[in-house]
Amino acid sequence: MPARLGGGGGAPACSPLGTAQGTPSFASLRTSKGRDQKVLSTVLLQHLPFTSTTPVQAAVIPLLLSHKDVCVSAETGSGKTLAFCVPAVEIALNTRHEPNIAVLILSPTRELASQTAAVIKPLLDAAQLSMAQLTGGKPVHADAAALAARKPPNVLIGTPGRVADAVQRAAQTNNKHVLRKLELLVLDEADRLLDLGFQKHVDAILSVCNKQRRTGLFSATQTEAVSALARSGMRNPTRVALARTPSGSKAAAAAANTDSSKLAIPESLTMQYAVVPHVGKWPLLCSYIRAHANEKVLIYVLTCASVRYYAAAIKAARGGAAGAAASRLFPANTTFRWMHGKMPQSQRQRALAEFEAAPSGAVLLCTDVAARGLDFQGGVDRVVQLDAPKDIDTFVHRCGRCGRMGRPGTALAMLAPHEVSRGFLDVIMARGVTPPAPAGGSGLSYRTLPSDGGNDIAVADTTALAAGWERFHAFSTLRAADARRRAGKELAGKPPESPPPIAYAEKAATAWRSADVRDAPQVLGTLRQLSATDRSLMELGVEAFVSQIKGYKEHALQFVLRWKDLDVGGLATSFGILRAPAMPEVSLAVKWSKWWRVASSASEEGDAALPGLVQAPASDVAAIAYRDEAKEKARLATMHEKERLKHDVASSPATASASSRAVAGGKGGAVPSKEEPPAPTRETGAKRYKRELQRDLEDLEDDYREWKASKRAKQKGKKNAFM
Numbered sequence: 001m002p003a004r005l006g007g008g009g010g011a012p013a014c015s016p017l018g019t020a021q022g023t024p025s026f027a028s029l030r031t032s033k034g035r036d037q038k039v040l041s042t043v044l045l046q047h048l049p050f051t052s053t054t055p056v057q058a059a060v061i062p063l064l065l066s067h068k069d070v071c072v073s074a075e076t077g078s079g080k081t082l083a084f085c086v087p088a089v090e091i092a093l094n095t096r097h098e099p100n101i102a103v104l105i106l107s108p109t110r111e112l113a114s115q116t117a118a119v120i121k122p123l124l125d126a127a128q129l130s131m132a133q134l135t136g137g138k139p140v141h142a143d144a145a146a147l148a149a150r151k152p153p154n155v156l157i158g159t160p161g162r163v164a165d166a167v168q169r170a171a172q173t174n175n176k177h178v179l180r181k182l183e184l185l186v187l188d189e190a191d192r193l194l195d196l197g198f199q200k201h202v203d204a205i206l207s208v209c210n211k212q213r214r215t216g217l218f219s220a221t222q223t224e225a226v227s228a229l230a231r232s233g234m235r236n237p238t239r240v241a242l243a244r245t246p247s248g249s250k251a252a253a254a255a256a257n258t259d260s261s262k263l264a265i266p267e268s269l270t271m272q273y274a275v276v277p278h279v280g281k282w283p284l285l286c287s288y289i290r291a292h293a294n295e296k297v298l299i300y301v302l303t304c305a306s307v308r309y310y311a312a313a314i315k316a317a318r319g320g321a322a323g324a325a326a327s328r329l330f331p332a333n334t335t336f337r338w339m340h341g342k343m344p345q346s347q348r349q350r351a352l353a354e355f356e357a358a359p360s361g362a363v364l365l366c367t368d369v370a371a372r373g374l375d376f377q378g379g380v381d382r383v384v385q386l387d388a389p390k391d392i393d394t395f396v397h398r399c400g401r402c403g404r405m406g407r408p409g410t411a412l413a414m415l416a417p418h419e420v421s422r423g424f425l426d427v428i429m430a431r432g433v434t435p436p437a438p439a440g441g442s443g444l445s446y447r448t449l450p451s452d453g454g455n456d457i458a459v460a461d462t463t464a465l466a467a468g469w470e471r472f473h474a475f476s477t478l479r480a481a482d483a484r485r486r487a488g489k490e491l492a493g494k495p496p497e498s499p500p501p502i503a504y505a506e507k508a509a510t511a512w513r514s515a516d517v518r519d520a521p522q523v524l525g526t527l528r529q530l531s532a533t534d535r536s537l538m539e540l541g542v543e544a545f546v547s548q549i550k551g552y553k554e555h556a557l558q559f560v561l562r563w564k565d566l567d568v569g570g571l572a573t574s575f576g577i578l579r580a581p582a583m584p585e586v587s588l589a590v591k592w593s594k595w596w597r598v599a600s601s602a603s604e605e606g607d608a609a610l611p612g613l614v615q616a617p618a619s620d621v622a623a624i625a626y627r628d629e630a631k632e633k634a635r636l637a638t639m640h641e642k643e644r645l646k647h648d649v650a651s652s653p654a655t656a657s658a659s660s661r662a663v664a665g666g667k668g669g670a671v672p673s674k675e676e677p678p679a680p681t682r683e684t685g686a687k688r689y690k691r692e693l694q695r696d697l698e699d700l701e702d703d704y705r706e707w708k709a710s711k712r713a714k715q716k717g718k719k720n721a722f723m
């Protein structure tokens with residue numbers, strides 16, 4: 001794939017790039033000035049893992065070695081890491097006698113920094129150069145001391161926060177800035193590094209760097225922030241972009257006209273999507289994993305809490321908590337690992353290493369902490385996006401973990417009906433991403449799940465679930481105007497929320513409706529059964545559900561991924577939840593469900609308060625114990641104490657006289673107890689419905705308040721929940 005160049009003045013700054021016939025060898029690279037002069041030292045050439053360059057390497061290495069700043073956007077898996085590591089080593093070699101840090105490479109995650117360190121280390125060792133990796137894990141003063149030493153490392157690799165901190169401390173020790181003689185600064189995954197979270201650290205680092213340095217910005221996706229930095233913080237940078245013409249053939253686009261907002265997808269990557277309601281995602285995923293049992297699959301979800309819940313559920317099932325039903329989740333011989341940003345670093349590294357080491361049949365469940373830059377040893381065959389990503393760039397980075405360097409890969413996005421109907425795919429295509437095709441074939445049917453004859457959701461429950469799905473379909477296809485007309489006077493005024501546009505919704509709904517949902521509850525039933533056997537798991541499910549809704553509300557693509565479209569009940573079911581916590585989003589879903597039910601003239605028979613979720617009685621949920629005996633003992637003790645206090649209050653003389661006044665119908669009587677609302681003498685169906693709904697909502701609110709209190713106690717140092 002040829003690269004295109006755009007200099008500040010528009011002129012290409014180096015010799016011609018790799019052509020369709022092939023790319024040059026590392027040994028043959030030349031700078032624009034010294035055309036007969038080799039740019040790479042013999043020691044480096046001898047230890048490079050490859051002899052031929054990739055197009056991005058052929059373009060970038062001579063530029064950086066000709067003192068040019070570069071702004072590089074090239075598709076995932078195109079070899080960007082060596083494109084900056086090779087010149088980094090060469091520059092460090094040329095300045096090795098000076099007691100200064102020559103190269104600084106910044107990465108957004110510790111994993112990526114470690115991976116870059118692993119690529120560059122053998123080259124540095126061969127050239128007898130030193131390196132320091134600053135990613136946390138040891139005290140920052142030790143890192144600062146290493147930088148302030150008389151002979152600091154030649155190359156520094158790290159995450160922005162730690163590097164900024166260590167550099168500042170080292171400057172205090174030395175009375176001078178340790179980056180004042182820096183020759184090369186690399187921002188890997190530059191758009192992410194310039195995100196709000198990192199910006200202040202990156203700014204702090206930039207402010208103490210040598211102004212005469214070269215700077216390289218690298219990413220598969222570039223944002224306006226990158227362009228802004230390229231304009232203000234770089235000296236007439238040369239843009240290098242890998243491009244494909246719209247027809248898919250490889251060709252160099254016009255120089256200088258790089259549209260950095262367009263995203264490129266490797267040709268070896270097959271992009272697919274399936275329209276699946278939330279409640280169907282895990283059943284379908286389990287079926288998909290089974291159908292590709294010998295492959296390596298990465299699964300992306302939105303939040304850390306979601307990884308924690310499913311990891312705990314699968315671990316519990318494999319540990320025997322679900323009996324034979326465990327096989328309905330992932331096959332027993334599939335290596336299952338998980339990773340999120342709140343896990344201790346050592347556990348994250350171990351999960352990665354074990355997933356990479358598995359010869360075949362392995363699954364890694366993760367958040368976007370593993371979405372960018374990681375080059376999994378041994379490759380990845382499939383990527384499944386179970387939840388839509390926070391933005392389109394992340395969509396591309398997630399997909400790009402497979403289909404790298406010409407190796408075939410499939411990236412499947414499971415999209416909820418409303419996401420498709422609102423136009424998520426159109427947004428992707430508008431950014432130049434290859435349109436994903438509707439997925440079909442092996443694994444994409446609930447029918448492929450093992451049928452062991454058992455179904456631990458009672459038949460009535462299954463029916464209720466299916467009814468929830470049907471209703472969701474009805475909501476998404478009902479035109480707001482029709483609904484309003486049918487509702488007539490009963491629900492006059494504006495509906496709470498308009499459904500998605502009809503044409504799209506029909507298309508989306510037909511796709512998932514044809515799947516036979518009767519088999520799906522086997523997986524959902526197993527999750528529910530697991531929650532019913534361990535309170536910790538149940539709480540993890542609730543936590544994951546709440547985080548999911550919160551995370552969904554923070555999507556960068558609010559106009560297509562609207563939380564108000566969420567199938568809240570179905571989502572709760574997919575987290576094995578037995579009773580939805582009381583929270584405003586749940587109350588709203590209940591309210592809208594009623595509105596739509598009336599508006600669509602659907603039968604009220606068998607309606608649950610929250611469609612898509614089979615609510616267990618509050619008393620059943622309260623009785624669920626922790627598996628951990630000590631924890632359960634403590635819970636029971638707290639419960640008994642609460643009961644005692646309640647009893648004491650109830651039997652105190654003041655309360656007794658208040659209730660007698662209430663019985664007598666006197667003024668100022670106590671509020672009737674929530675458990676036993678006074679039954680009206682004559683009650684219509686609608687009033688009864690309203691009263692019961694109100695009671696349900698109050699119960700849910702209590703649950704939610706309790707859950708929130710326990711969560712607050714657990715969660716002191718709150719970090720980003722979505723990585």
Ligand SMILES: Nc1ncnc2c1ncn2[C@@H]1O[C@H](COP(=O)(O)OP(=O)(O)OP(=O)(O)O)[C@@H](O)[C@H]1O
Pocket residue numbers: 050051052053054057074075076077078079080081082219220372373374375400401404405
């Ligand atoms: N010159 C080369 N010849 C053959 N393979 C190469 C070459 N350079 C790099 N590779 C291999 O290509 C794969 C992808 O490289 P790399 O991780 O640098 O891609 P990337 O462009 O940084 O991707 P991402 O955008 O996802 O971070 C790696 O496995 C690497 O070993």
